[in-house]
Amino acid sequence: MKIGILSRNENLYSTRRLIEACEQRGHEYKIIDALRCYMNINSTQPSIHLKGEDLVGFDAVIPRIGASVTFYGCAVLRQFEMMGVYTLNDSVAISRSRDKLRSLQLLSRKNIGMPITGFASKPGDIKDLLGMVGGTPVVIKLLEGTQGIGVVLAETRKAAESVIEAFMGLKANIMVQEYIKEAGGADIRCFVIGDKVIAAMKRQALPGEFRSNLHRGGSASLVRITPEERKTAVAAAKAMGLHVAGVDLLRSERGPLVMEVNSSPGLEGIETATGKDVAGLIIDHIEKIVSSPRTRTRVKSK
Numbered sequence: 001m002k003i004g005i006l007s008r009n010e011n012l013y014s015t016r017r018l019i020e021a022c023e024q025r026g027h028e029y030k031i032i033d034a035l036r037c038y039m040n041i042n043s044t045q046p047s048i049h050l051k052g053e054d055l056v057g058f059d060a061v062i063p064r065i066g067a068s069v070t071f072y073g074c075a076v077l078r079q080f081e082m083m084g085v086y087t088l089n090d091s092v093a094i095s096r097s098r099d100k101l102r103s104l105q106l107l108s109r110k111n112i113g114m115p116i117t118g119f120a121s122k123p124g125d126i127k128d129l130l131g132m133v134g135g136t137p138v139v140i141k142l143l144e145g146t147q148g149i150g151v152v153l154a155e156t157r158k159a160a161e162s163v164i165e166a167f168m169g170l171k172a173n174i175m176v177q178e179y180i181k182e183a184g185g186a187d188i189r190c191f192v193i194g195d196k197v198i199a200a201m202k203r204q205a206l207p208g209e210f211r212s213n214l215h216r217g218g219s220a221s222l223v224r225i226t227p228e229e230r231k232t233a234v235a236a237a238k239a240m241g242l243h244v245a246g247v248d249l250l251r252s253e254r255g256p257l258v259m260e261v262n263s264s265p266g267l268e269g270i271e272t273a274t275g276k277d278v279a280g281l282i283i284d285h286i287e288k289i290v291s292s293p294r295t296r297t298r299v300k301s302k
């Protein structure tokens, strides 16, 4: 096969691992920096060029699209789709997953468990907003936050009000969420490929910290997940229309709650924590789909 890896940097762990997996299986590959691509969308034959080269003959494209390049990255991916190339996750599903509000709305429609969550931009009545999500303690998040930055635990109503006011001053959209105390500063990352969780790790926050992000000092370890967790993770990926996804769960008294669904989940943490060849499993999945045209249908989300 000829596989395109949409990635801005071939030295990134995930990209290097995908390259290795392609090489081990004798596939041709090309690293494609989406931002450097230019496209002809007007012709009857859509095309993509990169440094003067016509990008043709690809069997599959693996999108590794960073949050900051979602818009143009998805446009390039869409162009590959128009050319009939199989894309591991399609552009619609990726843009959908990048919108946290839309993602949680979609998951709730499918009755997938999630923390009680309020969204607001300039809440006219902060007390009422807090009441809506069951009162403090609450977790307040900037919608555009990442790596745990902009995620605050407010234990009292006073604290919650000041944080919300401060975020409002930044003209940011915010999420106000029920605090899942019993998760104990841990979350579970389920790596979904197709309709299976192929690896799972537990990320545990440092003592005194509730955010389990590895960037915040959290540590990752192999974890056994329950059948219910497995089912929830697969259902969440499916609801988002993603073939490959990193589904983050909190373990709560009322079962697994989905925090978010990632469309370009990193490989380093999960491979290190579980010892699994996740990159290889991704390429195996592509081989299976590309070689059997009947299964090459897109996952649809209503």
Ligand SMILES: Nc1ncnc2c1ncn2[C@@H]1O[C@H](COP(=O)(O)OP(=O)(O)OP(=O)(O)O)[C@@H](O)[C@H]1O
Binding pocket: 115, 139, 141, 145, 146, 147, 148, 149, 151, 177, 178, 179, 180, 181, 183, 185, 186, 187, 205, 210, 211, 212, 213, 248, 250, 259, 260
């Ligand atoms: N409602 C909650 N209850 C308990 N803990 C939470 C809750 N929301 C978030 N956390 C903890 O805080 C961490 C960071 O939150 P979250 O994943 O929502 O933000 P982020 O990591 O900054 O965003 P992104 O994952 O998009 O980069 C989570 O991994 C989890 O450990």
Ligand SMILES: [Mg+2]
Binding pocket: 147, 148, 213, 248, 260
């Ligand atoms: Mg997170």
Ligand SMILES: [Mg+2]
Binding pocket: 260, 262
């Ligand atoms: Mg994320």
